[in-house]
Amino acid sequence: MSLSFQQQGSGAPLLLIHGTGGSWETWAPIIDLLIADREVFAIDLPGHGASPPLPQSTPPSIPALADVVAQWITEQKLERPHVAGNSLGGAIALELAKKNRVRSATVLSPVGFSSGWEFTYSTLSLRMTHIGARLINLVAPLILGNPVGRTIALSQSTGRPWRMQGDAAVRASRAMLHAPGFFDTIKAAKGYQFIGPAPLDIPLTIAWGKRDRILLPRQAKHAKQMLPQARFLSLPGCGHVPMADDPQLIATVLLENSGTPVTQRLTAVS
Numbered sequence: 173m174s175l176s177f178q179q180q181g182s183g184a185p186l187l188l189i190h191g192t193g194g195s196w197e198t199w200a201p202i203i204d205l206l207i208a209d210r211e212v213f214a215i216d217l218p219g220h221g222a223s224p225p226l227p228q229s230t231p232p233s234i235p236a237l238a239d240v241v242a243q244w245i246t247e248q249k250l251e252r253p254h255v256a257g258n259s260l261g262g263a264i265a266l267e268l269a270k271k272n273r274v275r276s277a278t279v280l281s282p283v284g285f286s287s288g289w290e291f292t293y294s295t296l297s298l299r300m301t302h303i304g305a306r307l308i309n310l311v312a313p314l315i316l317g318n319p320v321g322r323t324i325a326l327s328q329s330t331g332r333p334w335r336m337q338g339d340a341a342v343r344a345s346r347a348m349l350h351a352p353g354f355f356d357t358i359k360a361a362k363g364y365q366f367i368g369p370a371p372l373d374i375p376l377t378i379a380w381g382k383r384d385r386i387l388l389p390r391q392a393k394h395a396k397q398m399l400p401q402a403r404f405l406s407l408p409g410c411g412h413v414p415m416a417d418d419p420q421l422i423a424t425v426l427l428e429n430s431g432t433p434v435t436q437r438l439t440a441v442s
Contacts, residue, residue, distance in 0.1 A: 173218065173223075173224065173226070173240060174223070174224070175215050175216060175217070175218070175223045175240070175241075175244050176196070176215070176216040176221055176222035176223045177196065177213055177214060177215040177216065177244075178196050178203075178212075178213070178214045179211070179212070179213050180203060180207045180211075180212050181203075181206060181207025181208070181209075181210050181211045181212045182207070182210075182211050183208075183209045183210045183211055184209075184210055184211065184253075184254060184275075184430065184431070185210070185211045185213060185250050185253035185254065186206060186210040186211065186212050186213070186253060186254045186255070186256065186426065186430060187213045187215065187241075187245070187250070187253045187254065187255045187256070187274070188203075188212060188213065188214040188215070188255075188256050188257075188261075189215060189217065189241065189255065189256070189257035189258070189260075189261030189262075189264050189265055190214075190215075190216075190217065190220070190257075190258060190259075190260075190261050191257075191258045191259030191260045191261050191262075191412075191413065192220075192259060192260045192298060192354065192357050192358060192361075193220070193298065193301075193302065193347065193348035193351050193354050194220060194221075194258075194259075194261075194344070194347060194348070194351075194413070195216050195220055195221030195222075195347045195351075196214035196215060196216050196221055197221075197340070197343055197344065197347065198258065198344070198413060198415060199212075199214045199415055200340065200415075201340075201415045201416045201419040201422075202415050202419045202422050202423040202426070205419060205420065205423035206423055206426065206427065209427060209432045210254070210427070210430070210432075213248070213250070213253070215241070215244065217232075217237060217240075217241075217260070217261070217264075217353070217357075218232055218237065218240055218353055219232060219351060219352050219353015219354070219356065219357060220347070220351045220353055220354075220357075221347065221351070225352050225353045225356070226240070226353070231356065231359075231360040232353055232356050232357045232360045233360040233361065233364070234260065234263045234264060234267060234283065234284070234360075234361055234364050235267060236360070237260075237264050237357075238264045238267035238268055238271070241264055241268060242268060242271055242273050245268075245273055252272075252273060252274055252275045253274060253275060254274065254275050254276045254277075254278075254426075254429075254430035254431075255268055255269075255274040255276070255277050255278070256277070256278040256279070256280070256426050256430075257277075257278075257279050257280070257282065258279075258280040258281065258412075258413060258414075258415070259280070259281055259282065259283055259386070259387065259412060259413070260283050260357065260361065261279075262279035262280055262281060262282025262283065262284075262378075263279075263282050263283040263284045263361075263364065263366065265277045265278070265279050265282070266279060266282060266284065266366055266372075269372045269374055269376065270368075270369065270372065274374065275374060275375075275430070276374050276375040276376070276429050276430045276431070277372070277374060277375075277376050277377075277429075278376075278377045278379070278425060278426050278429040278430065279376075279377070279378050279379070280379050280380075280381070280407075280414055280422070280425075281379075281380050281381060281384050281386070281387045281412050281414075282366070282378065282387075282395070283361060283364060283387065284364055284365055284366035284395075285365070285366060285387075285391040285392070285394040285395040285398065286387060286388075286391050286394075287394075290387075290388060290391065291362070291363070293388075294386050294387055295358055295362070297328060297385070297386050298358060298386065299358070300328075301328055301329060301348065302348055302349065302354060304325060305345045305346070305348050305349040306349055308325060308345070309345070309346065309349060312342045312345055312346065313338070313339075313342055316338055316341040316342050316345060317338035317339075317341075317342070318338065319333075319334035320334075322334055322336055322338070322341050325341075325345070326341060326344075326345075327385070327411075328385050328386065328411075328412075329385070329386060329411055329412050329413050330411045330412070330413055330416060330417060331381055331382070331383035331384075331409050331410045331411030331414065331417040332409055332410075332411070332416075332417045332418075335416055335417060336416045340416070366395075366398055366399075368398070372399065372401070372402075375429050375430070375431070376399065376401065376402040376403070376429075377402065377403045377404075377405060377425060377428075377429040378392065378395055378396075378399065378402045378403070378404050378405070379404070379405040379406070379407050379414075379425055380392045380404075380405075380406060380407065381407045381409075381410030381411045381412060381414045381417070382406055382407060382408050382409065382410060383409065383410060383411045383417075384410075384411055384412045385411065385412065386411075386412040387412060389406070392404055392406075392441075403429070404441050405425060405441060406441045407421065407422075407425075410422075
């Protein structure tokens with residue numbers, strides 16, 4: 173199927189994959205920080221943004237979405253790009269790594285390492301966020317156009333909502349509200365757990381926002397058991413979708429893991 177995407181920059185290709193209810197614009201705060209060193213491809217997953225949903229006969233499970241993205245990589249002739257993914261996109265990035273389709277993987281708060289109650293909690297949290305987006309839709313520019321309104325409305329998914337631009341916050345809220353694949357994707361992800369093989373023989377960084385209130389930071393311990401060879405980072409002040417919380421830090425994480433030395437050094441957590 174055809175995926176909508178944005179392409180900017182030059183250098184080694186870097187594929188960016190958003191989470192449930194998002195779109196390529198999730199990555200907008202950091203794209204300008206990447207394009208001097210990377211040819212950036214930011215996609216809309218099926219049923220999100222401008223990409224059509226999968227056929228009704230194909231549930232949008234994480235393995236199915238990874239197959240779609242792998243086919244898109246082949247169609248674009250990218251030949252093992254670097255990849256970065258957030259939440260659902262992080263799980264897809266790890267599945268692509270298992271398929272040996274990527275050169276490096278940087279994953280931010282990935283799905284796949286939660287217990288049963290944690291998955292139930294995160295699903296409920298996403299559904300409540302969707303309800304909130306629906307309730308404020310008509311007045312979203314008024315509520316999300318000021319830092320106080322953004323903080324109240326977006327604190328579940330973002331660590332520092334006041335740092336977002338008002339128009340970007342409105343677009344993010346409406347992208348979730350109008351994503352036809354939102355509920356089907358949540359349903360299809362039920363019970364998903366990351367399973368090896370391990371080790372994945374590529375540069376692998378797994379980073380978790382300290383203020384992640386959707387996929388709790390404690391899940392990093394389970395991820396470390398599954399992928400002990402990965403570098404694990406804790407992102408201070410960042411929530412579940414950290415790109416707007418600290419664009420410079422997240423860009424640094426992506427560039428370092430994909431092979432570009434940067435002046436800001438990062439400390440792995442034990």
